[in-house]
Amino acid sequence: RADPQGRSYLGLVGDRLPDGAALLPVLRQAVADRALPSELAAVPPADTAAVLAAAADWLTGLDQRLPAAGPDDRWQPATLGYRCQLPVVGSDGPFADAQLGDWAGEELDWFHFDLTAPSGTAPAYPAGFPTAGDLQASGVPHPLSYPGSPDSRYWAMEDAGVNFAGIPTGPSDLARMLVIEFATVTSPDWYLQPLRLPVGALHTVSLTVTNTFGETTEIPLLAPSLAAPGRPAPAEPDWILFRPSVAGAGVLDGLLLPSLTADQLRSGPIESVALVRDDSYQRGWALETTVAAADGRVLDRRTASPPPPAPRPPVDDGSQLRYLLQNAVPEWAFPLVQDDPAVPLVRLELPDPAVPPHGVLLAELTGQPVQQQLVPPWQATLIRQRRFARGPAGQLLSWTARRYRFGGSAASVALDFDQAVAEG
Numbered sequence: 001r002a003d004p005q006g007r008s009y010l011g012l013v014g015d016r017l018p019d020g021a022a023l024l025p026v027l028r029q030a031v032a033d034r035a036l037p038s039e040l041a042a043v044p045p046a047d048t049a050a051v052l053a054a055a056a057d058w059l060t061g062l063d064q065r066l067p068a069a070g071p072d073d074r075w076q077p078a079t080l081g082y083r084c085q086l087p088v089v090g091s092d093g094p095f096a097d098a099q100l101g102d103w104a105g106e107e108l109d110w111f112h113f114d115l116t117a118p119s120g121t122a123p124a125y126p127a128g129f130p131t132a133g134d135l136q137a138s139g140v141p142h143p144l145s146y147p148g149s150p151d152s153r154y155w156a157m158e159d160a161g162v163n164f165a166g167i168p169t170g171p172s173d174l175a176r177m178l179v180i181e182f183a184t185v186t187s188p189d190w191y192l193q194p195l196r197l198p199v200g201a202l203h204t205v206s207l208t209v210t211n212t213f214g215e216t217t218e219i220p221l222l223a224p225s226l227a228a229p230g231r232p233a234p235a236e237p238d239w240i241l242f243r244p245s246v247a248g249a250g251v252l253d254g255l256l257l258p259s260l261t262a263d264q265l266r267s268g269p270i271e272s273v274a275l276v277r278d279d280s281y282q283r284g285w286a287l288e289t290t291v292a293a294a295d296g297r298v299l300d301r302r303t304a305s306p307p308p309p310a311p312r313p314p315v316d317d318g319s320q321l322r323y324l325l326q327n328a329v330p331e332w333a334f335p336l337v338q339d340d341p342a343v344p345l346v347r348l349e350l351p352d353p354a355v356p357p358h359g360v361l362l363a364e365l366t367g368q369p370v371q372q373q374l375v376p377p378w379q380a381t382l383i384r385q386r387r388f389a390r391g392p393a394g395q396l397l398s399w400t401a402r403r404y405r406f407g408g409s410a411a412s413v414a415l416d417f418d419q420a421v422a423e424g
Contacts, residue, residue, distance in 0.1 A: 001358055003304055006295035024062075027055040065398045077368040080104070080382060080404040086258075087118065088202050091132035094118035095202070098244070098256065105403030110256040116247045141191035149187045199392060200259035202244075202252075221253060261389035261397060269383040270298055270400075271359045275336075276379040284336030284346055284375040291359035292384075301332040301358065331355050334362060336375060345369040360384060361402070380406050 002010060026039045030052060036043055043051050076083050081102035088096040098113040143152065148162025164180050197203050207219040244256045274287040293299035334357065336346040348365045350356060357363050361382055374380065381404075388398045 001291070001299065002293045002295050002297075003299060006293045006297055006299070009295045027059060031056050031059060065396045075364070075402050076102070077364045078370055080370065080374050082402075085119070086113075087120070088115070089132075094120065096246075096252075098202075098258070099247075104405065105401055106405070108258065108260055110242070110244060110258060113256055113258065114245050114247055115252055115256075135197065137195050139193060141193040144187055144190040144192050146183075146187070148183060150184060152188060197255070197257060199257045201257055203255045203257065204253055205255060259392045261391055264387050264389040267386040268298070269385050271361055271384040273359070273361045273382040274379055275375045275382060277336075277375045277377045284372075286334045286336055286348055286362055286365065288332040288334070288357055288359055288362055299358075302330070332358075336370070338372065344372040346372050346375060374404070376406065378406070380404065 026037055030036050030040065034052065036048055036051065040051070074083070075081075079102045081104050082100060083102065084100045086098040086100075087094055088098055095118060096115045097117070097119050099116055100108075100113055103112050148158060148164055151158050164184050167176065167180055169176050169180070195205070208216055209219055210216045242255055244252055244254065246252050269290060270292045272290045274289055275284065276287070277284040288301055290298050290300050331352075335349045335351065337349045338346050347367070347369050348362060350366065357366070361384060383403050383405075385401055385403070386398070387401050388396070391397050
């Protein structure tokens with residue numbers, strides 16, 4: 001599972017560098033027992049204290065950078081997405097659960113979460129951690145402005161860089177026409193008041209306006225909705241942007257700001273799988289194009305294990321013909337079969353159990369039913385990549401992420417049946 005360069009590297013460093021993955025549980029046990037296990041019996045007794053101290057420092061730094069995954073915070077092979085559940089705690093205890101379902105691994109935002117009724121007790125937060133509170137801010141609102149907005153002065157011409165009149169619309173483009181009308185007509189009626197809010201919280205916003213005469217007015221929500229999850233859905237549910245959905249109960253009067261990392265550093269794919277459906281043969285394919293090689297580099301399986309040579313077509317030279325039921329496919333191509341045509345699920349089939357996938361992605365898919373719509377005719381791509389970022393508190397985080405997306409480099413399997421080919 002390495003190319004010639006990788007095999008040369010492994011021959012150079014073999015038996016000279018430790019295997020961190022194999023050493024990790026050994027060092028954890030050593031630090032917990034405050035003694036070196038039998039695997040490290042070669043360490044001189046005089047160096048035991050120094051080795052234990054170095055191991056403790058290494059494990060502490062590793063645990064700070066590698067977040068531990070919980071039972072509900074993991075990749076779901078059947079849906080090719082992530083699922084997790086975060087508690088939302090108020091002053092009276094658990095308020096709701098923010099559920100992330102079938103997230104494909106792209107940029108995470110508030111609209112990826114749905115709120116449900118609380119499923120458990122409040123977690124044990126550190127001392128001084130605020131679970132509920134009020135924030136107040138005041139200021140002079142500013143008229144809303146954006147590129148192409150109407151100029152507030154008479155006899156002034158707007159910037160021609162944005163031309164709303166040139167946007168093509170049709171009779172069915174209702175949303176586009178509403179946006180154009182708002183942008184060109186009603187923008188002077190709107191004001192903007194910036195408000196800085198902490199992340200990792202669910203906020204309910206109220207607005208009080210004081211005019212120049214000292215009169216105050218409470219501005220209600222434009223479309224009031226439910227006050228808490230678990231209540232019955234209204235007779236005429238409303239809709240408004242930037243409010244999370246509540247399972248079975250419309251939306252919630254709140255603004256969810258999840259705690260996210262910023263400015264992630266992303267490696268190239270360390271593993272990639274192309275998913276494509278061949279409707280002509282009623283079969284899908286999982287093509288393991290690249291994997292992490294034994295030396296840690298990326299190995300292109302299409303180059304390391306090229307497809308078998310195509311059989312020679314028959315020629316009119318009197319040579320013998322041979323009947324070929326099915327041509328050979330490359331060992332990195334794994335079929336996706338559908339056991340029941342009435343159920344839209346496919347599963348990965350190993351033509352030869354002695355030749356399993358080399359990567360992690362297809363190893364996770366083996367034996368797992370996958371939704372058929374995730375294998376489109378025009379190809380989808382599943383990748384693994386390294387990511388590095390700082391957390392909300394400034395801590396360093398490093399992890400391996402999975403991502404499912406449509407599109408990718410062209411990949412296919414030239415599968416043919418019932419061929420008459422030339423001998424030899």
